[in-house]
Amino acid sequence: MTPQARVQAAIEILDEVIAAARRQGAPADRIISEWFRTRRFAGSKDRRAVRELVYGAIRACGPVPAGGRAAMLRVAQGDAALAALFDGGRHAPTPIDPSEEVAQGGVAPDWLARRLAVGGIADEAALALLGRAPLDVRVNALKADRASLALPEPGEALLAPQGLRFPANTPVEGWDAYTQGLIEVQDGGSQLVCGAVKAQPGETVIDLCAGAGGKTLALAAAMGNRGRLIACDVDRARLSRLAPRAERAGALIAETILMNPNREAEALAPLMGQSDAVLIDAPCSGTGTWRRNPEARWRLTEAELARITAIQSRLLDLAVGLLKPGGRIVFVTCSLLDEEGADQFAAFLTRHPAMAQMPLDLGAGEVRGAGIRLSPAHDGTDGFFVASARLL
Numbered sequence: 001m002t003p004q005a006r007v008q009a010a011i012e013i014l015d016e017v018i019a020a021a022r023r024q025g026a027p028a029d030r031i032i033s034e035w036f037r038t039r040r041f042a043g044s045k046d047r048r049a050v051r052e053l054v055y056g057a058i059r060a061c062g063p064v065p066a067g068g069r070a071a072m073l074r075v076a077q078g079d080a081a082l083a084a085l086f087d088g089g090r091h092a093p094t095p096i097d098p099s100e101e102v103a104q105g106g107v108a109p110d111w112l113a114r115r116l117a118v119g120g121i122a123d124e125a126a127l128a129l130l131g132r133a134p135l136d137v138r139v140n141a142l143k144a145d146r147a148s149l150a151l152p153e154p155g156e157a158l159l160a161p162q163g164l165r166f167p168a169n170t171p172v173e174g175w176d177a178y179t180q181g182l183i184e185v186q187d188g189g190s191q192l193v194c195g196a197v198k199a200q201p202g203e204t205v206i207d208l209c210a211g212a213g214g215k216t217l218a219l220a221a222a223m224g225n226r227g228r229l230i231a232c233d234v235d236r237a238r239l240s241r242l243a244p245r246a247e248r249a250g251a252l253i254a255e256t257i258l259m260n261p262n263r264e265a266e267a268l269a270p271l272m273g274q275s276d277a278v279l280i281d282a283p284c285s286g287t288g289t290w291r292r293n294p295e296a297r298w299r300l301t302e303a304e305l306a307r308i309t310a311i312q313s314r315l316l317d318l319a320v321g322l323l324k325p326g327g328r329i330v331f332v333t334c335s336l337l338d339e340e341g342a343d344q345f346a347a348f349l350t351r352h353p354a355m356a357q358m359p360l361d362l363g364a365g366e367v368r369g370a371g372i373r374l375s376p377a378h379d380g381t382d383g384f385f386v387a388s389a390r391l392l
């Protein structure tokens with residue numbers, strides 16, 4: 001593909017990404033893969049270049065752009081070499097008309113940027129949400145140890161005890177250590193919040209929103225495969241991905257429970273009053289993970305945010321019934337919005353006088369209300385809120 005054709009391809013893909021964001025359709029990654037699946041003429045260099053162009057444009061536009069061309073023009077405004085590729089040649093974008101619409105820049109749609117700013121995420125901290133994430137792995141303590149594990153590349157030791165950092169795109173999933181379950185891909189911040197559960201061998205621990213089990217596997221390692229570890233979710237497809245991962249990781253104690261949405265208590269009834277710890281890695285807006293999927297900020301609406309925060313409150317309330325006396329809840333969201341963090345947890349503590357806040361010391365992050373907030377700017381991790389409370 002010529003450089004011009006790559007720009008035109010990126011514009012077409014951006015049109016699809018924007019349309020998908022408006023109707024809550026497929027994520028950008030999948031749209032890009034699908035686009036290339038039907039265009040076999042494109043080589044690996046073309047794919048990389050087009051991908052870079054698409055993500056560069058997504059990052060550059062705050063509000064949802066009118067279309068792919070307007071988004072690409074936003075980048076071209078500050079990049080003369082890119083602007084020169086709009087030359088109207090074969091497979092090239094048509095020349096730029098000075099009167100045509102250019103998408104608005106910024107960190108996010110205006111309402112969302114304002115909400116973040118209210119929570120202290122503005123300027124550099126907000127821009128860092130759109131940086132590029134490195135690739136972090138967790139050495140699986142069930143099978144190996146960071147101090148002695150030899151990997152094809154050394155990696156930088158992270159604060160999380162088994163965490164290692166590599167440059168983005170390091171092909172770790174092709175390494176023997178990965179196929180043998182000695183390492184898992186997991187953001188360093190995610191590893192730290194798993195540590196906040198302080199899961200111990202022999203305990204009964206519920207991972208209430210386990211998804212495909214990223215945190216379940218870390219909990220199994222912390223528990224040394226001793227005790228009960230119950231991974232729950234309402235999403236059958238996600239939860240079904242846990243079993244093969246657990247097998248690879250040797251996480252023998254992980255059990256799963258598929259729950260019906262809004263009827264979670266029925267599936268959990270046999271477990272009431274029995275847990276030492278419940279991790280609620282709650283569904284959230286994902287504002288802390290925009291480095292990985294920056295178009296997510298175009299999908300979020302105020303109505304969706306209200307819907308998600310209501311689920312978070314419901315799950316927090318539900319988790320109290322699962323605890324034995326002295327048992328603890330660890331509430332986590334990968335969001336930097338206070339309504340999904342400090343405010344949500346403060347409201348929970350008010351609703352449940354029998355729950356006492358537990359101070360956390362992650363060795364990182366900033367205190368936010370009754371919890372700790374990790375952020376790309378402050379900690380070089382994805383953004384998280386984490387807080388804990390104990391049943392008196």
Ligand SMILES: C[S@@+](CC[C@H](N)C(=O)[O-])C[C@H]1O[C@@H](n2cnc3c(N)ncnc32)[C@H](O)[C@@H]1O
Binds near residue numbers: 214
């Ligand atoms: C942040 S993700 C979990 C990620 C996972 N813990 C990990 O570390 O890979 C939130 C999960 O909450 C699940 N979820 C949504 N509504 C739920 C509900 N009512 N009860 C339990 N889980 C729910 C979603 O299906 C999703 O898998």
